[in-house]
Amino acid sequence: MLQKDQPQAVRTRIPPSPTGQDIHIGNLYTALINYTFAKKYKGKFIIRIEDTDRERFQEGAEKKILSSIKAFGLDYDEGPDIGGPFAPYRQSERLAIYKKYAKDLIEKGVAYYCFCSKERLVKLREMQIKENKKTKYDKYCLLNVKNANERIEKKESYVIRLNVPPNKKITFDDKIRGEITIDSNEIDDQVLLKSDGYPTYHLGVVVDDHLMEITDIIRAEEWISSTPKHVLLFQAFGWEQPSFAHLPILRNPDKSKLSKRKNPVWASWYLEEGILPEAVLNYLALLGWSHPEGKEIFSLQEFISLFKLEDVKPVGPVFDLTKLKWMNQQYILKSTDGQFKKMIKDFSAIAREMPDETFLKLIPLLKSRMETLSDFEKLTSVFHGKSNLVSFDEKEKQIATELYQKLSEIKTWKHDMIFLNLKEVMSKNKIRMNIIYKIFTGEERGLPLPETLEILGKEKSLSRLIEVAKK
16 A cells, blocks of 8 residues: 555545445445545545345435435545446446455465355354353354365355454554454454355455555444454455544434434435535534534535544544534525525425515525525415415414404504514513414414515515414
């Protein structure tokens, strides 16, 4: 691997698996760090699809994953849909390569054929649990099978396992966590090639990382326990080992691992909710890393210029949706009116149908009250009829009638006069503003109501009150 004084040599990757609806927000975090590290050193960021888990494979997931990564602006240099010098970039299209290297390991004595049935493996595991032993394969086939080739010729089902040497200290350097040593006695004889000819993660990742000239492996901490297996494989093949860095796993506010039971986990959900890509990336950048000037809002380019892997804290950061929405609000606030108009109209069909004259008047009111772009439709419900779906009790209908009578008398339809009349009706009926909000908008809070009604106009405001009074 080339030194970092030769930044053009840096190559990072993420290997998403098409087994879910989309890319997980935690994997998007990993993608951001890989992208940032590659761009900092003017290197290459690669997407490789690890589609070898055929039982969990979901049709269309790859397309969704790639679409989401692009939507967040993490443009990759090589991948399954754009090609590159090390194609193909789908593991399912590289099976012959894995088979070749698995057989090389057999010849080196670093791997062996295993013919054990599922039933035997289950019984072995049950026995080990009962005896309070570590659950791992017992090397039965390595020690007892002498006629592997004959059994293979007879079409017996088999897997290829890694032959982990006993009593060996396996050490590797982690750019975030420092030197890590694991005893080989703690490591299972991992299956490398499955009976269906597909590789497991462990064989596939090592072979592909070498052949695709990956210099820096940056992945989640859950892979730390697997890294010694990969070190053994790099050593067995005689290949130069990439550098390793294991990022902290994102956690829920209760410190549990981020999961769809407690937080939205699919990256596209955040876009569909109206959270801006740049806000999401800004927030993710701060998970485990701090800006040297203590800034919370900064661009991706600024992050790239300042980022160092060594500065990432290994403790699992909390993913706080409330904080993310606050950050998104800051991006909305600092947008120009032109940018705001474009982002809302790109996001909402209702916004596209709203007359520009009305929309432009609403911008100052909207920008300070929207956390997400999806807030637009609720905040502007009185302008597009969504408020008509709400039911009202007799008291509210009576207040609507009174409001009609008071507001009808206003000669100059301005927000200050509207407010005085609203206040008078509230005082007389001993009610709070939330009731007035509900009558006009169907919600109990929203944009400043007098200003909203001024923009809506006297005729439409009074028409709304007639509708409520007659319900």
